[in-house]
Amino acid sequence: MAEKVDKHVLKNGMVLLGEVMEGVESAAFGFLVPAGAAALPEGCCGAAGVIADWIFRGAGERSSRELGDALDGLGLHRSSSVGSSNITLGSALEAGNLGEALGLYGDVLLRASLKDEEFEPARQLAIDGVRALDDDPRQKVGVRLREEFYPRPLGRSTHGRVEELESLTAERAREIIGENFNFGETIFSVAGKYDFDAVCGQMEGLFEGERRGASEPAALGARGDRYTHIENEGAQVHIGLMTETVRPMDEDYYEARVAVQVLSGGMSARLFTEVREKRGLCYAIGARYHGLKAAAGITCYAGTTPDKAQETLDVVTGEFRRLGEGISEEEIQRAKVGLKSSLILHSESTSSRAGGIAGDYYMLGRVRSLEEIKERIEGTSVDSVTGFLRRRPFGEFTVVTIGPRQVKVG
Amino acid sequence: MEFKKATLENGLVVAGEVNRSAKSAAVGFFVRAGSRDESAEINGVSHFLEHMLFKGTDRLSAQAVNEAFDRRGAQFNAFTSEENTVFYAAVLPEYLVEVTELWGALMRPALRDEDFAIEKNVIKEEIAMYKDLPSFDVMERCRGLYFGGHPCGNSVLGSEESIDGLTAGQMRDYFGRRYAPNNMVLACAGDFEWEQIVRVAEERCGKWRAWDAGREVGQVGGSGKKERREKGNLVREHVCLMSPGVAAQDERRYAASLLASIVGDEVGSRYFWGLVDKAMAESATMQFGAMDGTGAFVSYISCSSENVARVMDIVGRIFEDLASRGVREEELRKAKNKVVSALVIKNELPMGRLVDLGFNWVYLGRYRTVEEDISAVRAVTVEDIGSVIEQFDLRGFTEYILGPSRGS
Structure with a gap:
């Protein structure tokens, strides 16, 4: 099962990656375009989302409707998402349609019509999306948490701010596309069933003549507030908390991942056991690693009724801190098996592989093999994880709550 | 396999x-x-x-x-x-x-x-x-x-x-x-x-004792009632529409799924072009839910209070048009491609395959290959969908809306 990663770099710097998967009839591809929320100028929070919609409203010779019909005609399962650093645009599809699909995506990225009359609905949808977050407190707590936790502008809301979206103009959005759709820094990946030579040939024709260039990484500012409460007369208090840890390229990365797994890797992990199984405080409780290139954290969510909110927060932060006091051999073994198993289970999905190899390249400048990741996980131990936790304890938290009651943050 | x-x-x-x-x-x-x-x-x-x-x-x-x-x-x-x-x-x-x-x-x-x-x-x-x-x-x-x-x-x-x-x-x-x-x-x-x-x-x-668990099945539902409930902390209108559809055991379930995709797939559907593309609603989808002996078409739409009346008007016109003119050859072709590629992708994972394998036994008492499902989707005609629309008129929906207070 030793997988091989195909790689080719276009003359303008655009990186093409691929991983062939046996026994599948589908392919998945994605473009990481360096125009994520944190990469955009001040005052334009939310522009990335508007742009990710607008560019699909007509491109090349096709009107918005014709383009949509052409994409649907290929049976594409499209995905567009805005992250801190990149806009990710891609699809999963039957392998035979890959060439045609790439041609259409070439149009979208290079020759979007960007008509004024199509800008308004794209912007309006983004504004409505921000408003709709108010009716989804669990999601909103995560958005706000990243805003407060990360040094500015890394955690900037990928949904945007209503005031900034309202003042965004088509002209300004065109400028942002011109400045940030930097194909020399774009990463393209494909996984599943495909012919890499054919893909490279087609991508060369589409993108090689396009702009190379380098964008400056954003200068980092201060972090936000340690505690933020948003009043909402809902049924639960939605608690989000984050604490700082190492980044994916740092020495102790695998130790951090194993530590989070001990905390929240399964139903026998500490948070689930202490918060839900023993005390019945929550239904939804979990923590996971969240890493960016310039900073990273462990993020945790718990939803509970108001009377239990304080106890829930106290038990959760207590478990984060208790991790440094000792971990058993058995816990470490379960954590390692869990991480390795999840790695292999995810490697069966073309979308998840296409995303995985692009993400690796973006973070590390290379693609890790599954074998390497397994070995690094295997290389951790009780001593290495507890040693890491002594050097980098989970002690300071950024907390956000949404609900009818505030909590006291120690 | x-x-x-x-x-x-x-x-x-x-x-x-x-x-x-x-x-x-x-x-x-x-x-x-x-x-x-x-x-x-x-x-x-x-x-x-x-x-x-x-x-x-x-x-x-x-x-x-x-x-x-x-x-x-x-x-x-x-x-x-x-x-x-x-x-x-x-x-x-x-x-x-x-x-x-x-x-x-x-x-x-x-x-x-x-x-x-x-x-x-x-x-x-x-x-x-x-x-x-x-x-x-x-x-x-x-x-x-x-x-x-x-x-x-x-x-x-x-x-x-x-x-x-x-x-x-x-x-x-x-x-x-x-x-x-x-x-x-x-x-x-x-x-x-x-x-x-x-x-x-x-x-x-092997030692578990068998007995008859039973279940009463039959085509049920479709009160056609309409209700709106207000909640002070909401900011958007959340609309759900339900109308009768074919049962899980009915061969026409493929036509029903395709109809739901034509009307309310996340992108490229009639809801998408009529509501989402024009920013009348930020979300508008329809799904077909097949059940034991019965089934239903279920729509979910989220929009502003200012737009909700117009949204319902557009939905009404979409349903009217389907009742009088049915679906077009071209939109059926696109829906088939989307449904088939979703089947292929889902079934490449053992977990995705498990769900279909299990439910085919629960509802049909038989095994179906992915290829059989794909052929059944490919075989659906505009007329097949027309007959589903004729028997299960989407206009006879039950409606529930949760939204913010309208007082003062």
Whole structure:
């Protein structure tokens, strides 16, 4: 099962990656375009989302409707998402349609019509999306948490701010596309069933003549507030908390991942056991690693009724801190098996592989093999994880709550 | 791909699809037990029982169960719907036998009073969590209104009141009625040894006694009522529409799925071009939900209060147009491509395959290959969809809206 990663770099710097998967009839591809929320100028929070919609409203010779019909005609399962650093645009599809699909995506990225009359609905949808977050407190707590936790502008809301979206103009959005759709820094990946030579040939024709260039990484500012409460007369208090840890390229990365797994890797992990199984405080409780290139954290969510909110927060932060006091051999073994198993289970999905190899390249400048990741996980131990936790304890938290009651943050 | 099937003497069906090129395997127990099998007094018991199965057996504590799954790196969980409770795990092939043994043991749980008392709090937290999610809340309320008192409209979670009143004795009694071996299917998909799974099934499940769990089925629902409820903390209008459709056993289910995709797929559908593309609504989708003996088309739309009247007007016109002119050849072709590629992608994962394998046995009592499903989708004609529209007029919908206060 030793997988091989195909790689080719276009003359303008655009990186093409691929991983062939046996026994599948589908392919998945994605473009990481360096125009994520944190990469955009001040005052334009939310522009990335508007742009990710607008560019699909007509491109090349096709009107918005014709383009949509052409994409649907290929049976594409499209995905567009805005992250801190990149806009990710891609699809999963039957392998035979890959060439045609790439041609259409070439149009979208290079020759979007960007008509004024199509800008308004794209912007309006983004504004409505921000408003709709108010009716989804669990999601909103995560958005706000990243805003407060990360040094500015890394955690900037990928949904945007209503005031900034309202003042965004088509002209300004065109400028942002011109400045940030930097194909020399774009990463393209494909996984599943495909012919890499054919893909490279087609991508060369589409993108090689396009702009190379380098964008400056954003200068980092201060972090936000340690505690933020948003009043909402809902049924639960939605608690989000984050604490700082190492980044994916740092020495102790695998130790951090194993530590989070001990905390929240399964139903026998500490948070689930202490918060839900023993005390019945929550239904939804979990923590996971969240890493960016310039900073990273462990993020945790718990939803509970108001009377239990304080106890829930106290038990959760207590478990984060208790991790440094000792971990058993058995816990470490379960954590390692869990991480390795999840790695292999995810490697069966073309979308998840296409995303995985692009993400690796973006973070590390290379693609890790599954074998390497397994070995690094295997290389951790009780001593290495507890040693890491002594050097980098989970002690300071950024907390956000949404609900009818505030909590006291120690 | 190789299909395997065995039936134990007590009626438990074991269905397997072996795929040697998979890197993992998935196993699941599919139990015909859901909220439609409950009375009002015990509403929520199927789902609560699903939680209680994780609490272990006479020999296994809850912690031991969780550790046993986690030691094998299993991605395991369960879900409960109106009609089924499904327990599943995806694992590396070398662990499938042990994980199947574990699930087999858990299907005869201890249902201890002390676990029941603690888990009641967790269930009530889950109910509270969904109350804060209007997109879910409105669907559940609409189901209740649509089925107008028929058990198919029962809430899966139950209410805080029904859960408060539920006793462990009532749960044991319900378990005794629904978890009969001949009311369950054990399914496996991916890379595994068939004979080993059959042996585990015989050892673990062979002694369970068969009895008739039963269920009354038939075409039900469609009150056609309309209701709006206000909640002070909401900012958007959350609209759910439901109208009758074909049953899970009906061959026309493929036509019904394609119709739902044409009307309300996330992109490229009539809802998309009529509502989302024009920024009238930020979300507008329709799904076809096939059930035992009945079925329904379910739409969910979220928009501003200013737009909701116009949105309903546009939806009305879409339904009118479908009733008078049906669907076009070109939109059917696109919908087929999307539905087929979704089938291909989903079934490349053992976990995705498991779900179809299990439910095909639960509803149809037979095996269907992915290729059969794809051919059935490809074979649907504009006329087939026309006949579904004619029999199940989308205009006769039941409507529930959750939205902000309109006073002052």
